[in-house]
Amino acid sequence: MRLHILGCGDAFGxxxxxxxxxxxxxxxxxxxxxxxxxxxxxxxxxxxxPRRLDAILLSHxxxxxxxxxxxxxxxxxxxxxxxxxxxxxxxxGTEERVRQLFDLMYGGAKETPFLRFxxxxxxxxxxVKDIEVFFYVISAMRFLLxxxxxxxxxxxxxxxxxxxxxxxxxxxxx
Numbered sequence: 174m175r176l177h178i179l180g181c182g183d184a185f186g187x188x189x190x191x192x193x194x195x196x197x198x199x200x201x202x203x204x205x206x207x208x209x210x211x212x213x214x215x216x217x218x219x220x221x222x223p224r225r226l227d228a229i230l231l232s233h234x235x236x237x238x239x240x241x242x243x244x245x246x247x248x249x250x251x252x253x254x255x256x257x258x259x260x261x262x263x264x265x266g267t268e269e270r271v272r273q274l275f276d277l278m279y280g281g282a283k284e285t286p287f288l289r290f291x292x293x294x295x296x297x298x299x300x301v302k303d304i305e306v307f308f309y310v311i312s313a314m315r316f317l318l319x320x321x322x323x324x325x326x327x328x329x330x331x332x333x334x335x336x337x338x339x340x341x342x343x344x345x346x347x
Contacts (some may be wrong), residue, residue, distance in 0.1 A: 174199040179215035184237035190235040191215050204228040213239040213248060223248050224251060226256045229304045230293070231263030234270050239263065243275040246285065255287050262291040262301045264308070 175198040182190025190229070192209025196216060203225045205212065214222055223245060231239045242261065249255055261271060268290035277282075290300055293308040 177192075177216075177219055177221065179219065180209050180211050182209075182237075184235070193232075193242070196221065200306075202227050202302065204230060204302070204304060206230050207244070209237045210240040210242040210284050213244040222253075223265070223333075224253045226255060226259055227252045227257065228260040228262060228304060230301065230304075230306060231261065231267055233264060234266060238275065239267075240272065242271050243278045246275055246283075246288070249287055250283060254323065256336065258287050258303050260291055262299075262306065262315050265292050265294075267292065274308055281345075311343045 177196040177198070179194035179196055180191030181195075182192055184192065191211035192217060193207040193208050194212035195206040196219070197204055197206065202219075204227050208229050208231065213223060224244070225260070229242065229245070233239075245259070249259070261267060271290070291299070293299060293301075293306060295308050296307060298307050303308065
């Protein structure tokens with residue numbers, strides 16, 4: 174398993190950092206945890222082909238965490254379509270917000286045969302493209318736990334913690 178930190182900054186790009194985008198390569202899967210507006214160019218700079226992406230998992234629907242999705246859609250419409258359908262999974266309202274943002278940015282709804290949406294229900298283990306996801310909220314904190322089966326006898330976990338209205342906690346600056 175390999176983690177590429179494409180962005181770990183806040184909404185303001187503090188310190189010159191890109192907005193949230195964590196790319197995980199695991200066995201035969203490639204997926205993003207969050208997709209800020211700077212994610213697609215960061216992925217290209219890392220020489221990772223966007224059309225290989227299997228899924229985008231969204232922790233919540235603030236612009237610095239999902240505002241990059243329309244850029245992937247434009248990439249797929251006009252440049253290179255994905256190898257397989259892309260699944261975007263997130264909290265309730267994800268499909269509506271993604272479609273609204275795309276319409277606002279590029280006008281006019283387009284058919285998206287390469288796109289699937291899935292709601293991540295809190296407190297429930299779910300499979301997104303064979304990636305086990307457990308999303309839960311404790312008080313004001315959000316946690317997204319991802320389980321990957323590396324081999325039949327070994328599971329690996331990744332966890333993303335977020336507190337609303339604060340800078341992403343994966344980077345702290347005093």
